[in-house]
Amino acid sequence: MKILLVGGSKSGKSGLAQRLCVRLAAGAPMIYWATMEPVDGEDRARIARHLDERAGWGFSTVECGRALERAALPERACVLFDSVTALLANEMFSGAQPDAAPERAAQELLALSCRAAHLVCVCDDIFRDGAAYDEWTERYRSGLARVCRTLAAEFDTVCEVVAGLPHLWKGELP
Numbered sequence: 001m002k003i004l005l006v007g008g009s010k011s012g013k014s015g016l017a018q019r020l021c022v023r024l025a026a027g028a029p030m031i032y033w034a035t036m037e038p039v040d041g042e043d044r045a046r047i048a049r050h051l052d053e054r055a056g057w058g059f060s061t062v063e064c065g066r067a068l069e070r071a072a073l074p075e076r077a078c079v080l081f082d083s084v085t086a087l088l089a090n091e092m093f094s095g096a097q098p099d100a101a102p103e104r105a106a107q108e109l110l111a112l113s114c115r116a117a118h119l120v121c122v123c124d125d126i127f128r129d130g131a132a133y134d135e136w137t138e139r140y141r142s143g144l145a146r147v148c149r150t151l152a153a154e155f156d157t158v159c160e161v162v163a164g165l166p167h168l169w170k171g172e173l174p
Contacts, residue, residue, distance in 0.1 A: 001118045001174065002119050002154065003121070004084075004151045004158045005122050005166075006159070006160050007162060008124065011125075011161045011162055012161050013124075014053065014082055015164070018057055018059075018080060020120050020173065021078045021079075021080045021120055024117075024118040024120070024174055029075075029076065030060070030077070031061070031077050031079045031080065032061050032082065033061075033062045033079050033082065033112075034050070034061055034063045035064065035082065035086040036065065036086045060074075065086060068087075068108040068109070073115055073116060078117055078118040078120075079118065081109070081119060081121045082122045083123055084105070085122075085126070085144060087105050087108075088140065088143055088147055091105050092140055098139070102143035102144070102146045102147050105147050110151070110154060113155070121151060121155075123148055123151075124144075126144065127144050127148075128145075152170065156170075157170060157171030157173060158170040158171065
């Protein structure tokens with residue numbers, strides 16, 4: 001099963017993703033695929049919080065923020081991918097062809113979805129507030145929206161999370 005969870009910052013996406021992975025894995029290996037490449041103390045604190053939140057759940061962690069094909073997965077793995085938002089930032093702002101980053105990120109995620117038994121992707125909803133931003137921020141927001149549209153078209157389930165509550169736009173939750 002392929003699930004896309006979209007929502008605002010701290011909306012409950014990661015917690016829901018963890019619960020879904022436990023259900024989907026049914027005893028198979030669970031992988032928490034972490035994409036954040038920390039640059040400051042705030043990033044490191046967020047990573048520590050996520051590690052604490054999933055302690056005891058049975059996840060193994062893969063840290064890979066770009067070039068996803070490099071990481072090995074165990075057979076039948078259920079992957080919690082956190083996050084599409086950070087993946088695109090890593091791809092787009094690494095200096096290598098930023099305009100191709102959204103397509104590259106989407107294709108890497110689609111390829112990953114074929115390698116995993118189940119894939120639950122988490123993405124921050126930062127692309128529909130209607131505010132005007134500088135050129136690079138707008139290019140990033142537009143790119144993230146394109147990645148999410150690509151995944152939504154291919155995935156079984158698309159769910160928006162608001163205040164910890166899931167709202168299904170496509171498919172079903174297990």
